[in-house]
Amino acid sequence: EVQLVESGGGLIQPGGSLRLSCAASGFTVSSNYMSWVRQAPGKGLEWVSVIYSGGSTYYADSVKGRFTISRDNSKNTLYLQMNSLRAEDTAVYYCARDRSGYGPSGAFDIWGQGTMVTVSS
Amino acid sequence: SYVLTQPPSVSVAPGQTARITCGGNNIGSKSVHWYQQKPGQAPVLVVYDDSDRPSGIPERFSGSNSGNTATLTISRVEAGDEADYYCQVWDSSSDHPGVFGTGTKVTVL
Numbered sequence: 001e002v003q004l005v006e007s008g009g010g011l012i013q014p015g016g017s018l019r020l021s022c023a024a025s026g027f028t029v030s031s032n033y034m035s036w037v038r039q040a041p042g043k044g045l046e047w048v049s050v051i052y053s054g055g056s057t058y059y060a061d062s063v064k065g066r067f068t069i070s071r072d073n074s075k076n077t078l079y080l081q082m083n084s085l086r087a088e089d090t091a092v093y094y095c096a097r098d099r100s101g102y103g104p105s106g107a108f109d110i111w112g113q114g115t116m117v118t119v120s121s
Numbered sequence: 122s123y124v125l126t127q128p129p130s131v132s133v134a135p136g137q138t139a140r141i142t143c144g145g146n147n148i149g150s151k152s153v154h155w156y157q158q159k160p161g162q163a164p165v166l167v168v169y170d171d172s173d174r175p176s177g178i179p180e181r182f183s184g185s186n187s188g189n190t191a192t193l194t195i196s197r198v199e200a201g202d203e204a205d206y207y208c209q210v211w212d213s214s215s216d217h218p219g220v221f222g223t224g225t226k227v228t229v230l
Contacts, residue, residue: 047219106211107169
């Protein structure tokens with residue numbers, strides 16, 4: 001079965017760090033374009049970051065310089081390292097797979113169930 | 122950065138047609154994707170590349186895109202279609218290519 005399972009969320013103090021994981025099954029993370037998307041409580045979807053199959057990475061302005069997307073091919077897992085966390089980073093974080101294998105299309109056909117990150121003192 | 126604007130809410134009676142718009146500068150030159158999100162659940166892709174449907178998505182969901190407006194149309198609306206809907210584009214020329222619309226709450230009366 002093709003699926004994504006996130007983990008690593010929790011309560012963290014402002015200024016702290018957290019690493020989210022997204023374990024994939026049924027497909028190969030390194031062969032796909034993989035993104036992180038977040039949703040603050042009661043708010044809309046916000047794209048956060050992408051890693052291309054070739055390894056290029058891009059970030060939303062709101063997280064650039066603080067978050068790092070990466071992957072471990074041996075574990076078939078996607079990561080999001082989040083540093084210098086702020087209250088406004090509080091959200092459910094989803095990992096998602098781009099359906100296109102030929103170039104990023106932005107159409108995410110597989111989503112994880114989400115992991116909640118709460119930044120609060 | 123690229124901005125996508127949606128109406129906050131759309132109300133529709135069962136059996137009628139709901140149309141959700143997504144406005145953006147020359148959006149017709151981009152591929153638009155649409156997601157359905159029900160409370161407490163992850164989003165689900167319902168239309169991609171303006172008008173294509175993933176496997177398993179009913180034909181009642183259709184999309185169009187031209188000029189400065191893309192539209193998701195839900196025909197013969199059912200109670201189960203009540204959800205939030207988001208449009209999205211991928212701006213490959215940008216350093217932050219992923220862009221979601223503001224979201225539209227569809228209420229079935």
